[in-house]
Amino acid sequence: MASENSSPSSTGTSATANAQSGAWEVVIGLEIxxxxxxxxxxxxxASTAFGAEPNTQACAVDLGLPGVLPVLNREAVxxxxxxxxxxxxxxxxxxxxxxxxxxxxxxxxxYQISQMALPIVGRGKxxxxxxxxxxKSIGLTRAHLEEDAGKSLHDEFNDMTGIDLNRAGxxxxxxxxxxxxxxxxxxxxxxxxxxxxxxxxxxxxxxxxEGSFRCDANVSLRRWGQQELGTRTEVKNVNSFRFLxxxxxxxxxxxxxxxxxxxxxxxxxxxxxxxxxxTRSMRSKEExxxxxYFPDPDLLxxxxxxxxxxxxxxxxxxxxxxxxxxxxxxxxxxxxDAGVLTSDRATADYFEAVVTDGRVSPKxxxxxxxxxxxxxxNRDNLELADSPVDASALAGLLIRIEDNTISGKxxxxxxxxxxAGKGSADDLIEAGxxxxxxxxxxxxxxxxxxxxxxxGQVAEYRAGKDKLLGFFVGKAMKASQxxxxxxxxxxxxxxxxxx
Amino acid sequence: xxxTPEEVEKIAHLARLGVxxxxxxxxxxxxxxxxxxxxxxxAAETEGIEPMAHPGHASNRxxxxxxxxxxxxxxxxxxxxxxxxxxxxxxxxxx
Numbered sequence: 179m180a181s182e183n184s185s186p187s188s189t190g191t192s193a194t195a196n197a198q199s200g201a202w203e204v205v206i207g208l209e210i211x212x213x214x215x216x217x218x219x220x221x222x223x224a225s226t227a228f229g230a231e232p233n234t235q236a237c238a239v240d241l242g243l244p245g246v247l248p249v250l251n252r253e254a255v256x257x258x259x260x261x262x263x264x265x266x267x268x269x270x271x272x273x274x275x276x277x278x279x280x281x282x283x284x285x286x287x288x289y290q291i292s293q294m295a296l297p298i299v300g301r302g303k304x305x306x307x308x309x310x311x312x313x314k315s316i317g318l319t320r321a322h323l324e325e326d327a328g329k330s331l332h333d334e335f336n337d338m339t340g341i342d343l344n345r346a347g348x349x350x351x352x353x354x355x356x357x358x359x360x361x362x363x364x365x366x367x368x369x370x371x372x373x374x375x376x377x378x379x380x381x382x383x384x385x386x387x388e389g390s391f392r393c394d395a396n397v398s399l400r401r402w403g404q405q406e407l408g409t410r411t412e413v414k415n416v417n418s419f420r421f422l423x424x425x426x427x428x429x430x431x432x433x434x435x436x437x438x439x440x441x442x443x444x445x446x447x448x449x450x451x452x453x454x455x456x457t458r459s460m461r462s463k464e465e466x467x468x469x470x471y472f473p474d475p476d477l478l479x480x481x482x483x484x485x486x487x488x489x490x491x492x493x494x495x496x497x498x499x500x501x502x503x504x505x506x507x508x509x510x511x512x513x514x515d516a517g518v519l520t521s522d523r524a525t526a527d528y529f530e531a532v533v534t535d536g537r538v539s540p541k542x543x544x545x546x547x548x549x550x551x552x553x554x555x556n557r558d559n560l561e562l563a564d565s566p567v568d569a570s571a572l573a574g575l576l577i578r579i580e581d582n583t584i585s586g587k588x589x590x591x592x593x594x595x596x597x598a599g600k601g602s603a604d605d606l607i608e609a610g611x612x613x614x615x616x617x618x619x620x621x622x623x624x625x626x627x628x629x630x631x632x633x634g635q636v637a638e639y640r641a642g643k644d645k646l647l648g649f650f651v652g653k654a655m656k657a658s659q660x661x662x663x664x665x666x667x668x669x670x671x672x673x674x675x676x677x
Numbered sequence: 678x679x680x681t682p683e684e685v686e687k688i689a690h691l692a693r694l695g696v697x698x699x700x701x702x703x704x705x706x707x708x709x710x711x712x713x714x715x716x717x718x719x720a721a722e723t724e725g726i727e728p729m730a731h732p733g734h735a736s737n738r739x740x741x742x743x744x745x746x747x748x749x750x751x752x753x754x755x756x757x758x759x760x761x762x763x764x765x766x767x768x769x770x771x772x
């Protein structure tokens with residue numbers, strides 16, 4: 179077995195205590211807008227690629243010019259149904275698109291095509307793991323297909339607003355949770371779970387900075403034991419999990435202060451300001467929302483049959499929960515390790531590729547992937563897919579630890595060289611003469627030299643100062659230029675130092 | 678059910694329609710008649726009848742996920758009153 183064990187990198191949710199605010203029970207529901215990873219828009223054949231020049235991907239349909247008609251993208255439907263299958267949700271066998279009417283310059287038609295009474299995904303559920311390790315099932319109310327709006331740029335021109343309609347018509351799946359979440363930490367765990375799921379099944383790239391995965395939180399407080407929900411506020415403009423947690427924490431404190439001072443919470447939309455770490459009321463719209471939904475006469479109902487559903491079910495990848503369970507059972511990994519490895523599909527695929535032929539133990543593979551590889555990816559701001567050391571290259575290195583060719587310490591240096599593109603583990607071991615010294619004779623002569631040079635410490639050790647063994651190990655390891663087998667070195671030293 | 682002139686004013690505002698005071702009363706009468714018709718239909722027995730979303734009695738046709746639209750920004754922006762740096766310009770919208 180390996181001599182080196184690096185601890186897995188710590189992840190995710192901050193250790194901030196849940197702001198339960200004493201007298202108040204916190205109730206949170208999330209609305210997540212996941213941008214579907216289609217090539218073309220939901221109702222037009224314009225591209226959805228991010229970052230194009232303004233309005234170069236906005237066609238006549240996206241601009242809502244007279245006479246155009248929407249035609250639904252097959253892939254958007256498939257992705258929505260896959261989401262339903264992954265969350266054990268009801269599937270709307272007959273779903274209907276509706277017009278949500280409001281006026282804003284980045285919504286050219288004067289309405290957004292969405293779904294209201296008959297969404298494509300009905301009630302479902304996902305399981306989250308709480309900080310204490312307990313599992314909790316979170317209900318999904320629904321998920322529906324809709325089109326995104328364009329972007330308004332308020333700051334670039336003096337007294338005009340610039341409109342870029344490239345994003346108009348991009349397919350979104352709006353995923354609405356039940357108000358089952360009871361703290362900011364639970365809300366983040368849930369959002370992370372949905373994030374992992376949509377990436378797993380390949381329906382959303384999950385990029386929060388680019389707005390592909392957006393979370394709005396409905397937050398309210400009520401007295402413990404009270405049945406009816408308190409007045410809620412909707413917190414928007416949160417583009418990372420950390421901000422989601424902080425925005426909710428702030429909002430909980432703010433509402434508690436309002437209620438405890440005897441005032442009432444006003445139902446409103448609030449924007450999170452990351453720089454000030456606070457939420458602010460959006461200047462209330464002049465009218466209360468009155469969207470006057472009605473079925474869109476341009477689109478017929480979408481019908482989904484069993485055959486189609488079963489064909490998609492058969493093509494679903496193994497989902498994170500099932501995969502984590504398999505890792506615990508087949509690889510004897512801890513809950514924590516299995517959870518980290520399976521939270522992201524690319525990570526799990528990489529891990530499995532390392533252990534696939536059985537020459538690298540799962541524990542060693544986990545330690546190196548979650549520790550050494552992730553540390554270097556974070557340092558270089560890279561995704562695993564772009565790692566300079568792929569799974570087979572890492573396996574090549576770890577096999578040499580397993581068969582005692584090199585020590586873990588040497589392996590870390592080799593990983594740096596491999597990272598820099600200097601060659602494979604075996605090439606580097608050969609070229610650098612790094613093969614671990616297991617020849618007892620060679621080790622003994624090094625040890626003899628160390629003992630010779632340090633008579634004082636030898637005497638102290640023999641007089642009972644056991645912890646000096648480490649001193650000798652260090653000296654001898656240095657003499658071997660790190661190439662001694664640590665276990666063997668320890669054993670030989672113990673023998674030689676015996677009084 | 679009958680609508681008041683105030684309700685008509687609100688509906689007109691939501692639809693961004695300019696309606697003057699003289700027209701308000703007239704529209705209130707006409708829209709109330711439409712609602713009366715809806716009430717009449719509400720009284721019909723619909724137990725066991727699937728709600729109709731579209732009179733076409735067909736289901737939606739889907740298109741393959743292919744990008745076939747090329748950039749026609751120059752053409753499409755010819756009709757816009759103001760354009761700069763590829764953006765459509767509109768009067769300042771303050772949230």
